[in-house]
Amino acid sequence: MSQPTKGFLIVASRTKFFYYSACNLIESIKDFMPDAKCCLVTEERLLDDRGREIADDLIFCDDHKRAKIWGMARSPYDLTMYIDADCEVEHEDISIIFDQFNGSDVLFTGLPVERHYCYAEVYFEGARRPDGQPAGFELCGGVCLYDMRNPLVREFMHDWFDLTVEQYAGRWWPKKEDGTEDLENYPQSFKRWDQFSLWWLTKKEPKYADLKVGVLEDDARWNYYSKYRPHLKHNKDPIVIRHYSSASAKQEVYT
Amino acid sequence: MEYEVLDNAYWEDGIDDRSVLKCIRMHKQADGSKRKEIIVFSRLLPDRSLCPNFKEVVATVGTEKIDANTNERRQRKTMEQKTGHVKKEQQKKAAQLEKLFHMKLQAFEIPEIRDSKNRKLRTALRRSENEVEMNAYASLIIGIEKGILNESTD
Numbered sequence: 001m002s003q004p005t006k007g008f009l010i011v012a013s014r015t016k017f018f019y020y021s022a023c024n025l026i027e028s029i030k031d032f033m034p035d036a037k038c039c040l041v042t043e044e045r046l047l048d049d050r051g052r053e054i055a056d057d058l059i060f061c062d063d064h065k066r067a068k069i070w071g072m073a074r075s076p077y078d079l080t081m082y083i084d085a086d087c088e089v090e091h092e093d094i095s096i097i098f099d100q101f102n103g104s105d106v107l108f109t110g111l112p113v114e115r116h117y118c119y120a121e122v123y124f125e126g127a128r129r130p131d132g133q134p135a136g137f138e139l140c141g142g143v144c145l146y147d148m149r150n151p152l153v154r155e156f157m158h159d160w161f162d163l164t165v166e167q168y169a170g171r172w173w174p175k176k177e178d179g180t181e182d183l184e185n186y187p188q189s190f191k192r193w194d195q196f197s198l199w200w201l202t203k204k205e206p207k208y209a210d211l212k213v214g215v216l217e218d219d220a221r222w223n224y225y226s227k228y229r230p231h232l233k234h235n236k237d238p239i240v241i242r243h244y245s246s247a248s249a250k251q252e253v254y255t
Numbered sequence: 256m257e258y259e260v261l262d263n264a265y266w267e268d269g270i271d272d273r274s275v276l277k278c279i280r281m282h283k284q285a286d287g288s289k290r291k292e293i294i295v296f297s298r299l300l301p302d303r304s305l306c307p308n309f310k311e312v313v314a315t316v317g318t319e320k321i322d323a324n325t326n327e328r329r330q331r332k333t334m335e336q337k338t339g340h341v342k343k344e345q346q347k348k349a350a351q352l353e354k355l356f357h358m359k360l361q362a363f364e365i366p367e368i369r370d371s372k373n374r375k376l377r378t379a380l381r382r383s384e385n386e387v388e389m390n391a392y393a394s395l396i397i398g399i400e401k402g403i404l405n406e407s408t409d
Contacts, residue, residue, distance in 0.1 A: 020360045024381065031378045050369055088356065090382070226352050229345045244356045 004078035004149060006098045007037030007056070012046065012085045013067040019046040021244075022085040026054045032092045041071030066164045066194050068141075073157035075148055082144040083241060087223070091240040097145065097222070104214030105153050106146040108139040109223040115234060118227050126174070126185030127199070137195055138215075139202070142223040142243050145216065152211050156201065159208075164197040174200070258282045258292075260315045265324040267295060274298040276321070278312050355386060362393045367400035 008029055012022035019042060026038045040055035043063055052058070057076050061067040072082050079098050083089075100107065116122050123136035146153050166172035173191070176182045190196040202213050216222045220234035225243045228234055264278035275297050282290040296309040313321065359381060362368055371377060376396050383389035398404035 017360070020363065024360060024363060027377065028381055031381065050363075088381070226349050226356075228349075229342065230348075231341055231345065242352075244353055 006079045007077035009039045009075045009080050009082045011041040011068045011071040013043050014063050018085040023050050028089040033095045069161040078149045084142045087241050087243045091238050093240045104212045105150050107214045107216050109219040110215040111140050164194045167197050262316050264316045264321050265328050270322045270325050367397045371396050
């Protein structure tokens with residue numbers, strides 16, 4: 001049996017900030033893994049010689065807000081590590097990322113309670129547990145390790161994109177028994193958030209009941225937000241991927 | 256007016272002086288609800304006589320309990336101050352890291368750096384831990400690319 005192909009997928013659309021960040025990210029991967037395969041998904045208008053040179057595979061996308069998921073569904077690699085463009089690799093352990101599946105088909109990083117201070121909204125009524133305990137989003141989509149050899153994973157990625165497009169366009173939202181939109185259980189503020197379509201598919205869609213969705217071991221090191229408070233020690237081993245997610249900075253220089 | 260003095264009163268001037276007392280009085284309203292009143296009493300009134308409100312709170316809560324509240328509050332405030340300081344420092348550091356990241360992206364837009372094949376220096380620039388280090392590597396790359404400095408590329 002042939003070895004699965006392995007590679008990183010980075011999506012940069014809409015602004016130069018994401019494009020330059022993506023180039024930087026790919027170079028930072030190759031600083032530690034010179035032979036790593038990297039696929040850059042970007043808009044043709046953003047591409048320059050730097051991107052052409054560093055990317056092993058190029059896919060052109062449009063400027064849809066969720067080109068990220070569109071790109072994820074089209075990964076040319078069997079085992080794919082998707083990383084948000086505004087990240088940087090800073091440790092050699094990036095080379096062991098493809099050993100982290102641990103029996104799962106798709107892995108993300110988590111949203112445990114001790115890191116909730118970093119996120120705007122986590123809990124919502126529709127996710128409340130049967131015992132009455134509050135619940136909500138558990139997965140963070142900043143990075144995603146997935147096995148495209150599994151047809152269910154492929155379908156999942158496509159369905160995630162399709163559902164998100166419908167959601168953003170206002171054509172899909174969970175309904176109440178009377179047929180109206182259920183905004184009591186699923187707040188209006190989630191309508192432009194792919195986190196919600198991810199939650200819906202993994203928690204409510206029977207088709208994906210057998211999909212093994214997991215959280216990376218020592219997950220904070222694989223997606224360490226620059227806003228994390230170091231004294232809370234979210235990571236056990238050194239940070240591998242740092243996520244620069246400051247929205248204000250993104251707007252500051254690049255449009 | 257009917258009210259209740261809460262038992263979390265403390266000495267505002269510390270347990271050495273015990274001359275200024277801060278407490279909360281919960282007033283019962285006609286509709287059954289309660290109104291909170293935060294109030295400070297000095298032991299002595301302007302005419303040097305003992306303040307009856309002060310006396311009432313000490314009698315209700317007890318000097319020992321007020322001492323304990325004062326110590327507990329002081330410890331809590333010190334801890335909050337420390338935690339607040341740590342939080343502020345970390346926010347500052349996070350902002351510096353973000354800024355450095357954006358400066359590096361900008362550095363890689365400079366044609367001499369963007370097009371440089373000197374992988375060693377490009378990596379060093381990317382891993383710079385502060386602005387000074389980043390500027391030093393950026394200058395080195397530009398110097399080499401412009402032929403001002405002499406170093407073979409890898």
